[in-house]
Amino acid sequence: MPDVNASAPAARAVLDVAGHAPLRPRARAALLEALDQGWADPRRLFAEARRARMLLDGAREAVAGVVGARTEEVDLFGTHTAALHGAVRAVARGRRRQGADVVVGAVERAAVHAAAAFVAARGEGTVTTVPVDRAGRVDPEAFDAAVGPGTALAALQHANGEVGTLQPVGPVHDGLRRRGVPLLVDAGASLGHVDVGAAWDLLAADAGDWGAPPLGVLVTRTGVRRSPDWPEDEDRWSPGGVPVPLALAAAVALQDAVADRARADAHRRALVDVVRARVAAEVPDVDVVGDPEARLPHVATFSCLYVDGEALVTQLDRLGLGVGSGSACTSGALEPSHVLAAMGALTHGNVRLSLPVDVREQDVHRLCDALPGVVAQVRAAAGAVGL
Numbered sequence: 227m228p229d230v231n232a233s234a235p236a237a238r239a240v241l242d243v244a245g246h247a248p249l250r251p252r253a254r255a256a257l258l259e260a261l262d263q264g265w266a267d268p269r270r271l272f273a274e275a276r277r278a279r280m281l282l283d284g285a286r287e288a289v290a291g292v293v294g295a296r297t298e299e300v301d302l303f304g305t306h307t308a309a310l311h312g313a314v315r316a317v318a319r320g321r322r323r324q325g326a327d328v329v330v331g332a333v334e335r336a337a338v339h340a341a342a343a344f345v346a347a348r349g350e351g352t353v354t355t356v357p358v359d360r361a362g363r364v365d366p367e368a369f370d371a372a373v374g375p376g377t378a379l380a381a382l383q384h385a386n387g388e389v390g391t392l393q394p395v396g397p398v399h400d401g402l403r404r405r406g407v408p409l410l411v412d413a414g415a416s417l418g419h420v421d422v423g424a425a426w427d428l429l430a431a432d433a434g435d436w437g438a439p440p441l442g443v444l445v446t447r448t449g450v451r452r453s454p455d456w457p458e459d460e461d462r463w464s465p466g467g468v469p470v471p472l473a474l475a476a477a478v479a480l481q482d483a484v485a486d487r488a489r490a491d492a493h494r495r496a497l498v499d500v501v502r503a504r505v506a507a508e509v510p511d512v513d514v515v516g517d518p519e520a521r522l523p524h525v526a527t528f529s530c531l532y533v534d535g536e537a538l539v540t541q542l543d544r545l546g547l548g549v550g551s552g553s554a555c556t557s558g559a560l561e562p563s564h565v566l567a568a569m570g571a572l573t574h575g576n577v578r579l580s581l582p583v584d585v586r587e588q589d590v591h592r593l594c595d596a597l598p599g600v601v602a603q604v605r606a607a608a609g610a611v612g613l
Contacts, residue, residue, distance in 0.1 A: 239589035242550035244387055244415065244525075244580035245306070250437035253479035257439065260471035268470055269460055278470045285470075288477035292484055293417070293445055294424055301444045301463040302473050306414050306432035307337040309442030312463065313410050313428050314341035318349065318378045320452035321408075325376025326351025331364045331383060331393065332568035335412060338381050339564075351376065361517040362389045362569045366397035377407050384422050387415030387435075388565045388578060389516035390498075390525030399425035408450050415580075417443075418483035419522055420491070437583070438479035439472045483583075490583045495523035497581060497590045502526055504594040509601050513572040524581040529566065530601050533575030537604045542577075545600070547593050550578040575601075 249257070260281055266272070268279035286300040303309040318326065326349025328342040342353045354372040356364045364382065373380060380402055385392045395411055402409050411426035418436025422429065427447050434440030444463075446452065459465035483490075498521075506514050511531035530538065535551035542549050562573030581590075 238546040238548065239586065239592070240548035241579045241581055241585065241589065241593060242548060243582045244550065244578070245432055245434045246440065247435060247437045247582055248584075249439070249475075250479045250482050252482050253438050253475040256478040257471050257475035260474040264470035264474060268467070281474050282470045285473040285477035288481055289443060290445070292480055293422065293429060295429075295445045296448065299445050299448060301446070302468045302476075303442030303444060303464050304466075304468060305440060306430065306434070306442040308464075309430045309444040310335065310337045310410075310412060311341045313430055313444050313446070314338065314379060314381065315345055315455050316452035316463070317408060317410070317428065317450065318345035319455045320450075321378040322349060324378050325349075325374075326378055327354065327374060327376040328352075329354045329356065329369065329372045329377055329380040329407075331356050331369070331381070332358050333362050333386050333388075333565045334381055334383055335387075335414070336564070338383075338410075338412060342379075342381065345378070349378075351378070358568050360569055360571070361520075362386050362391040362515070362565065363393060363517065363520075364398070366394050366401060369398050370401035373402065373405055373407055377405075379410060380407055381410040381412065383412040383414075384416040384426075385413075385420070385522050385525075386516070386565060387522075387525065387580070388563065389527045389569070389571075390415075390521035391517040392420075392520045392522070396423065396425040399427075408447075415522060415525070418480055419487065419524060421487075433472075433476035433479065436479055436483040438476040441468060441472050441476045443476070486583065491523040494581045494583070494585060497585060497587060498524065498526045498579070500590060501579060501594060502528075505597060508594070508598050512601075515566065515569060515571045524579075524583075526579040526581075528577055529572035530575035530577075531572060532608065533601055533604050534608070535574060535576045537607070538575060538577055538600065541600045541604060542593070542596065545596055547589070547596065549593070550580065551576050575604075 264278040264281040266274035266278040268282045287297040290297045290300045346353045356369045408427035410428040412430050413422045414432040417431040429445040431443040461467040514528040539551050566573045
């Protein structure tokens with residue numbers, strides 16, 4: 227017979243849901259309803275198609291209402307990466323008479339760096355990368371100085387999804403506006419968690435990050451010159467369009483996230499403070515990175531000396547704790563995180579948390595309780611003891 231006094235294994239806790247958060251209940255209900263009501267092609271004219279079009283337009287209107295834009299300024303893409311690529315490529319082509327230069331922050335997503343390099347090379351332009359400080363933040367004056375007469379576009383994230391640091395998008399946008407250069411703000415880690423404000427000309431976001439099915443969002447202010455550099459399609463800015471049920475679920479989830487934002491901020495910010503304090507105090511040779519105050523409420527990152535990030539993630543997973551690693555190595559590319567490298571931070575032994583809205587306090591403490599032993603175990607296995 228089983229030992230009734232034996233403690234049951236702890237339930238699994240996923241503490242890194244960046245870009246793939248659990249589906250919110252109302253979003254799930256909207257998705258299922260739209261599968262019944264919005265299955266038709268919204269570009270056709272029969273009744274079911276017109277109903278699907280109404281649902282799609284309602285989803286775009288809801289997103290526009292959250293970010294302070296017009297419905298016609300909202301485009302939806304299959305992925306966040308596609309939205310970022312589309313923004314950079316379309317604006318660079320639309321402003322090709324101004325030049326082919328692109329200015330980006332050093333800690334932008336790889337998709338932004340890749341798109342900037344693509345359009346600059348195609349137009350014989352250059353990419354200027356603005357460095358960041360130890361917290362991962364650009365200097366607005368340095369960003370302004372990087373902009374020249376041939377700059378077609380500048381890109382600066384609202385906040386870094388790997389370390390949580392908020393960027394000075396307001397001052398940067400002010401400087402660019404005086405020069406007539408549009409600013410693409412990547413809010414993929416921010417929208418739904420904090421107010422992204424109005425300091426942007428193009429705003430990209432990731433519906434998967436706020437508890438919807440993964441979907442890319444791009445909002446382009448009226449007046450920003452852009453031109454598609456892909457084959458002509460009825461959906462000019464997002465060729466092929468997106469499934470209506472996904473769009474409706476994304477909009478409902480965003481409205482829910484905004485309505486619950488104050489509570490979720492306070493809950494998760496307090497737990498991130500716990501992680502930052504306990505890890506710094508209890509784990510030897512650790513670097514807790516990102517701004518301690520001007521940051522996203524749900525992101526925490528730290529790196530451990532003499533430790534491989536994948537080994538840490540694997541050991542914690544065996545304990546029922548799902549975390550991410552923004553650092554080091556994957557099987558395909560043995561390269562450190564460009565974000566941590568740009569910050570001058572330790573790039574190995576990295577653990578990233580992106581807490582879900584319903585994260586339990588006991589699970590965060592369980593992680594903190596386990597970390598010293600797990601780090602010591604991984605170091606011992608690597609022979610990194612007494613260094």
